[in-house]
Amino acid sequence: MRITAQEEYGLRCLLQLAQQPEGEPLTVREIARREGLSAAYVEKLLHLLSRAGLTRSVRGQSGGYCLSRSPQQISLGEIIRALGGFVSDAEICTQFTGNLDCCVHVNNCGIRPLWRVAFYIQSMLDRIPLSALLHDEQKVERNLMETGRSSLIIV
Amino acid sequence: MRITAQEEYGLRCLLQLAQQPEGEPLTVREIARREGLSAAYVEKLLHLLSRAGLTRSVRGQSGGYCLSRSPQQISLGEIIRALGGFVSDAEICTQFTGNLDCCVHVNNCGIRPLWRVAFYIQSMLDRIPLSALLHDEQKVERNLMETGRSSLIIV
């Protein structure tokens, strides 16, 4: 249960784009410079994010990448999923690697409640917009810790 | 952001031990049989859990493994940490793999709020005891979904 490198760096790239004035693309090279990553890696991450519909590329000499929606309209959940993401409901108990043909606990699976916890976490992240991370740190943290489950949207 | 195989299978082993009558050890071979895993793998997992203080081994001919505390006193957070776990606060921004000497955003790091989200998730799991997963599935799910953040302890 950890945030992968790909998720972290992909999110950093998006945060750079989110700070950009609307409609002005940022080049891969510039993002790479600002984040201290290789241009090749940033390209790979942005390509992943573009395929997921979160970013838009502008080709040609004065091209670069933009967010395809405003930071308010992109959730952390979407981003995490685009970058390698959560296991989906359909995969549960089908990806079993043990040496039985199927999950031993088909009927009242002891592990399934754990998946429910995972989905709960996911739904929490679905309600936090990218814009929430742009604000001042203390404010974000305060909001996150004080608000209850149903008001996790930080804005 | 995914639950690793090690976390899932380790938790399964613990759930087997949790179903055992107090003080009666369960052998690795029996757990392996019930979960459809290899004995070698179960040994590895239980060894990890023992080093974290969650299980206790009894050597010798009629030995096996027990939980070292009751299922009520072991939290999912502890288990996940024992099995490979969360990044800890101290590691943040020191494990940066980019080509700059340190994190570009030292002062008001755009990524740190994401870590806060991770810690929030962790504190949520710290409040869910292993015993919560022993109950009937529907009940667990209902409890999880209906209760607010401050009452996530399912019992």
Place this chain on the structure above:
DNA sequence: CCAAAACCTGACTGATTTGTCAAGTTTCGC
């Protein structure tokens, strides 16, 4: 006392994930 049953441990292999490289294609300024 000794053999069987159990745990203990570190090395090893295969699979997956990370991150790089290289050779494209597209666009635009001049």
Place this chain on the structure above:
DNA sequence: GCGAAACTTGACAAATCAGTCAGGTTTTGG
């Protein structure tokens, strides 16, 4: 046009993780 600057893409190498193996040590029943 044409070359520079940008995105596109697939193959690849390195690092990490999952799971196995082999050879221990400890305990106990007979």
